[in-house]
Amino acid sequence: MxxxxxxxxxxxxxxxxxQASPGVLIAxxxxxxxxxxAIASLQQYKRQRVLxxxxxxxxxxxxxxxxxQWGPEFKVLELGSGSVKKRCELLQSFTNQFTPFxxxxxxxVVYRREMLAALMQVGFDAVI
Numbered sequence: 001m002x003x004x005x006x007x008x009x010x011x012x013x014x015x016x017x018x019q020a021s022p023g024v025l026i027a028x029x030x031x032x033x034x035x036x037x038a039i040a041s042l043q044q045y046k047r048q049r050v051l052x053x054x055x056x057x058x059x060x061x062x063x064x065x066x067x068x069q070w071g072p073e074f075k076v077l078e079l080g081s082g083s084v085k086k087r088c089e090l091l092q093s094f095t096n097q098f099t100p101f102x103x104x105x106x107x108x109v110v111y112r113r114e115m116l117a118a119l120m121q122v123g124f125d126a127v128i
Contacts, residue, residue: 004033006033010034015044038128042071045126048099050102050124051122052102052103053107053127055106056080056106061078063102064078075102076101077095079104079105080106084115091103091119091122103124
């Protein structure tokens with residue numbers, strides 16, 4: 001991956017921050033390469049089990065195409081639709097089959113008790 005200077009700066013910021021704390025927040029305008037930078041950091045830190053929390057409008061297709069382009073080693077599960085029960089079943093089946101993987105989920109579903117319990121069982125090592 002070739003990063004622009006601002007993305008390299010962001011990776012250095014991520015690196016420095018993660019040495020001092022368990023998490024980091026990157027915020028920038030649309031089109032600035034945040035997802036690209038996030039995927040580069042996952043690769044740099046060899047994260048294998050990733051949860052992506054995103055607005056409903058980008059759960060389907062957007063993150064999948066980003067991982068396909070920038071992190072093709074990741075299998076991607078988009079949990080953008082369906083009942084919570086069905087999503088929990090898909091999550092369990094998928095995460096038992098693949099590594100590395102990224103699970104893409106919309107914010108609203110995370111707060112459902114059954115979904116939260118299923119997510120906690122996975123043992124993600126990164127959340128975007």
